[in-house]
Amino acid sequence: MNDTFVVIGGDAAGMSAASKAKRERPDLDVVVFERGSWVSYAACGMPYYVKGDVTSLDELVTITPERFREERDIDLRTSHEVVDIDPEDETVTVANEEGTFEQSYDYLLVGTGASAIEPPFEGIELDGVFTIHQMDEADAIEAYVSEQSPETAAIVGGGYVGVEMAEALSAHGITVHLFEMLEHVLQPFGETVATTVEDHLRERGVVLHLETSVSGFTGENAIESVEVDGETHPADIAVVGVGVTPNVDLAAKAGVELGPTGAIATDEYGRTNFENIYAAGDCAEARHVVTGEPDHVPLALTANRAGRAIGQTVTDSPTPVGDIAGTAIVKAFDLGAARTGLVDEKRAQEAGFDPVSVTISAPTRAHYYPGGAELTITLLADRNTGRLLGGSLVGQEGAKRIDSIAMALHAEMTVTELQNADLAYAPPFSPVWDPVLTAAKVLDGKLD
Amino acid sequence: MNDTFVVIGGDAAGMSAASKAKRERPDLDVVVFERGSWVSYAACGMPYYVKGDVTSLDELVTITPERFREERDIDLRTSHEVVDIDPEDETVTVANEEGTFEQSYDYLLVGTGASAIEPPFEGIELDGVFTIHQMDEADAIEAYVSEQSPETAAIVGGGYVGVEMAEALSAHGITVHLFEMLEHVLQPFGETVATTVEDHLRERGVVLHLETSVSGFTGENAIESVEVDGETHPADIAVVGVGVTPNVDLAAKAGVELGPTGAIATDEYGRTNFENIYAAGDCAEARHVVTGEPDHVPLALTANRAGRAIGQTVTDSPTPVGDIAGTAIVKAFDLGAARTGLVDEKRAQEAGFDPVSVTISAPTRAHYYPGGAELTITLLADRNTGRLLGGSLVGQEGAKRIDSIAMALHAEMTVTELQNADLAYAPPFSPVWDPVLTAAKVLDGKLD
Numbered sequence: 001m002n003d004t005f006v007v008i009g010g011d012a013a014g015m016s017a018a019s020k021a022k023r024e025r026p027d028l029d030v031v032v033f034e035r036g037s038w039v040s041y042a043a044c045g046m047p048y049y050v051k052g053d054v055t056s057l058d059e060l061v062t063i064t065p066e067r068f069r070e071e072r073d074i075d076l077r078t079s080h081e082v083v084d085i086d087p088e089d090e091t092v093t094v095a096n097e098e099g100t101f102e103q104s105y106d107y108l109l110v111g112t113g114a115s116a117i118e119p120p121f122e123g124i125e126l127d128g129v130f131t132i133h134q135m136d137e138a139d140a141i142e143a144y145v146s147e148q149s150p151e152t153a154a155i156v157g158g159g160y161v162g163v164e165m166a167e168a169l170s171a172h173g174i175t176v177h178l179f180e181m182l183e184h185v186l187q188p189f190g191e192t193v194a195t196t197v198e199d200h201l202r203e204r205g206v207v208l209h210l211e212t213s214v215s216g217f218t219g220e221n222a223i224e225s226v227e228v229d230g231e232t233h234p235a236d237i238a239v240v241g242v243g244v245t246p247n248v249d250l251a252a253k254a255g256v257e258l259g260p261t262g263a264i265a266t267d268e269y270g271r272t273n274f275e276n277i278y279a280a281g282d283c284a285e286a287r288h289v290v291t292g293e294p295d296h297v298p299l300a301l302t303a304n305r306a307g308r309a310i311g312q313t314v315t316d317s318p319t320p321v322g323d324i325a326g327t328a329i330v331k332a333f334d335l336g337a338a339r340t341g342l343v344d345e346k347r348a349q350e351a352g353f354d355p356v357s358v359t360i361s362a363p364t365r366a367h368y369y370p371g372g373a374e375l376t377i378t379l380l381a382d383r384n385t386g387r388l389l390g391g392s393l394v395g396q397e398g399a400k401r402i403d404s405i406a407m408a409l410h411a412e413m414t415v416t417e418l419q420n421a422d423l424a425y426a427p428p429f430s431p432v433w434d435p436v437l438t439a440a441k442v443l444d445g446k447l448d
Numbered sequence: 449m450n451d452t453f454v455v456i457g458g459d460a461a462g463m464s465a466a467s468k469a470k471r472e473r474p475d476l477d478v479v480v481f482e483r484g485s486w487v488s489y490a491a492c493g494m495p496y497y498v499k500g501d502v503t504s505l506d507e508l509v510t511i512t513p514e515r516f517r518e519e520r521d522i523d524l525r526t527s528h529e530v531v532d533i534d535p536e537d538e539t540v541t542v543a544n545e546e547g548t549f550e551q552s553y554d555y556l557l558v559g560t561g562a563s564a565i566e567p568p569f570e571g572i573e574l575d576g577v578f579t580i581h582q583m584d585e586a587d588a589i590e591a592y593v594s595e596q597s598p599e600t601a602a603i604v605g606g607g608y609v610g611v612e613m614a615e616a617l618s619a620h621g622i623t624v625h626l627f628e629m630l631e632h633v634l635q636p637f638g639e640t641v642a643t644t645v646e647d648h649l650r651e652r653g654v655v656l657h658l659e660t661s662v663s664g665f666t667g668e669n670a671i672e673s674v675e676v677d678g679e680t681h682p683a684d685i686a687v688v689g690v691g692v693t694p695n696v697d698l699a700a701k702a703g704v705e706l707g708p709t710g711a712i713a714t715d716e717y718g719r720t721n722f723e724n725i726y727a728a729g730d731c732a733e734a735r736h737v738v739t740g741e742p743d744h745v746p747l748a749l750t751a752n753r754a755g756r757a758i759g760q761t762v763t764d765s766p767t768p769v770g771d772i773a774g775t776a777i778v779k780a781f782d783l784g785a786a787r788t789g790l791v792d793e794k795r796a797q798e799a800g801f802d803p804v805s806v807t808i809s810a811p812t813r814a815h816y817y818p819g820g821a822e823l824t825i826t827l828l829a830d831r832n833t834g835r836l837l838g839g840s841l842v843g844q845e846g847a848k849r850i851d852s853i854a855m856a857l858h859a860e861m862t863v864t865e866l867q868n869a870d871l872a873y874a875p876p877f878s879p880v881w882d883p884v885l886t887a888a889k890v891l892d893g894k895l896d
């Protein structure tokens with residue numbers, strides 16, 4: 001009998017693992033259980049569907065269920081929820097509309113993802129109040145916008161989703177109020193990026209309510225207003241994006257260990273405390289390249305990469321899932337904002353470093369060349385070793401330059417080494433010293 | 449008496465060194481001799497002046513001579529040519545319009561740059577035949593175009609200068625014929641980039657004559673035609689850009705040793721065979737990060753960086769000039785083309801590697817996100833060690849992604865390590881797997 005690789009969850013991690021394993025070892029039986037109806041979809045594209053840049057949710061699907069089944073010979077079953085894992089018997093219990101059944105496995109991947117956090121807000125069940133983490137939610141928001149033509153929106157939470165949805169809803173002529181509990185939006189990007197983005201959001205008509213806690217929503221059947229610190233603001237639609245929480249209950253009740261972040265603990269191969277149970281994607285931890293410690297940064301590349309590596313490992317070709325640097329990038333109207341590694345001084349101190357930072361602004365092209373924009377870069381390094389710890393940047397062009405900084409983190413470079421990198425220069429593309437090099441140069445001076 | 453730092457040549461390397469040395473040690477006397485009248489100028493911007501994107505040559509000057517003298521307290525003397533170096537006496541002989549004089553030095557930097565190669569073409573002295581390496585030449589071309597309104601141009605040489613000048617002259621409605629002796633334009637970028645650029649040049653109306661040797665120019669006083677392989681093509685203007693040669697005669701006759709490339713040999717601090725004589729910029733060699741061997745890649749960042757490091761070293765803070773990766777980027781109409789490290793398989797073999805390469809095409813943004821363009825990437829690695837050796841890319845967006853590859857070379861990463869880099873993803877900026885990661889993934893598969 002063939003070995004069986006069972007995958008729980010049919011999105012980035014799960015489908016990457018299933019595809020890779022089947023390609024490497026065609027005799028392996030690969031079974032994927034997905035409790036919803038969508039698989040292999042780009043959740044990150046949902047705000048652009050709501051905005052109207054993407055005309056159909058189907059466009060967000062990388063590979064259809066049919067193609068997984070027919071072209072890749074993967075036994076993909078949607079609307080199948082795994083309700084129990086028995087590590088001793090090496091079986092999972094699966095529920096579908098007809099009942100439950102058991103499926104045995106030789107290797108198991110938990111790719112259960114994460115869920116949008118739903119705070120205990122009064123009135124969160126009202127019509128017109130949404131989270132946006134599942135494809136069906138994007139569909140519902142789009143439909144509500146078309147049908148109800150809301151004039152005022154309340155966005156709760158100033159993370160990626162909040163910022164992207166502010167842009168998406170503004171594109172429909174909706175006046176957007178964005179409520180953030182903390183002092184700044186985009187908290188993981190650091191203060192310089194945050195204040196630049198905030199100014200830009202205001203310029204584009206978004207009303208920011210920082211350090212403002214939403215307590216609930218009111219309305220008859222549909223939302224009519226949002227309650228904040230005793231005040232009431234009218235709102236015809238609300239989107240709650242206050243973060244995600246890893247879906248770990250299924251694994252945890254089977255004895256799979258969680259790590260310090262609350263996500264599933266894994267080793268460098270994505271293996272859990274059970275030899276043949278792996279975890280990857282938004283439900284799992286990964287090792288942070290700067291701190292060396294487990295971290296939980298639920299992003300698409302991490303999920304895809306870990307899934308793919310596990311797909312190789314279960315075909316007897318052990319492949320590390322790779323470290324993460326917490327690299328992220330977000331569009332806020334005309335701005336690109338990005339971050340990687342440790343950006344927060346306090347967090348760097350907690351990780352045992354003595355952080356020194358600089359912030360510089362430099363043009364993305366030669367000063368005399370038309371176009372281009374100012375890029376503001378913050379770099380953080382350890383005073384004792386000169387090692388680069390992280391960075392962030394923001395500007396109307398060139399936000400992908402964060403990749404140079406991420407590469408430096410993976411290479412454990414010092415600021416001096418980064419400063420000496422031979423990056424590309426020609427007037428239409430960069431000043432002689434790329435802004436990243438300029439930032440490194442200035443930080444290096446401060447470290448002397 | 450104060451120590452004296454004498455700098456020969458007032459462009460990138462020289463002025464960077466002078467500025468840094470004076471800033472670090474204000475009591476140092478810093479004297480710069482520049483034989484021309486321009487200092488600290490962006491030679492790379494000249495094609496954009498001819499094109500009309502830059503309206504005045506003054507815009508290409510980063511810092512004026514007055515500011516160097518007044519704000520930075522540097523004794524900068526233009527129209528002063530150093531005609532002799534005496535390493536024993538530690539003096540240089542300087543000629544200006546009034547005669548010659550001697551200047552003693554404690555530290556000397558040779559930053560004599562490079563000159564455009566002028567092949568022994570018949571008729572190269574005709575009016576309307578130009579090289580473009582000096583600011584005065586850019587001025588002369590611009591004037592000739594305005595005054596003579598040429599209809600047909602002959603560009604000799606398909607390197608950066610040739611490709612950039614094709615765009616610049618086309619912008620004036622001039623029909624451009626580009627003559628390249630070799631099989632392809634942009635030879636250091638490899639065949640994939642070259643053929644993509646060639647197709648694009650043709651689409652934009654440039655007539656390419658590949659594997660075609662120019663023998664000379666004919667005309668009464670001004671150029672009227674270009675002679676190639678026995679044929680005659682009409683041409684009202686010609687620009688010869690067949691490469692540069694390092695200006696080493698002054699140094700060589702003083703006993704400064706040249707390296708295998710013909711440029712001045714230097715150690716990791718930019719020091720020549722004389723303890724207190726340094727060389728940097730287009731006249732000097734630098735160490736290639738992949739081969740570990742001396743190389744000569746005369747580009748602006750290398751010059752600036754080495755100059756700055758030498759400015760630190762002569763103030764008793766020894767600073768390596770840093771390795772080069774041969775990173776370069778060029779705009780050809782709507783395309784960006786870039787390269788870094790070893791791109792040519794033959795050269796990789798000569799350096800002792802067993803090269804394996806892949807070429808992939810991938811979009812610069814999520815497939816469903818509007819805009820974006822196809823980026824074609826070639827990566828080269830060593831079969832035995834998996835070490836990345838170099839790469840090239842070409843596309844209408846995202847050419848600065850070459851920096852991620854350059855960073856991997858500086859870090860001496862394997863292809864597997866590059867593939868596992870946590871690069872930034874969001875739909876407006878990249879697919880989940882950045883095209884560089886996709887290329888690494890495919891190459892990694894080929895290396896297994």
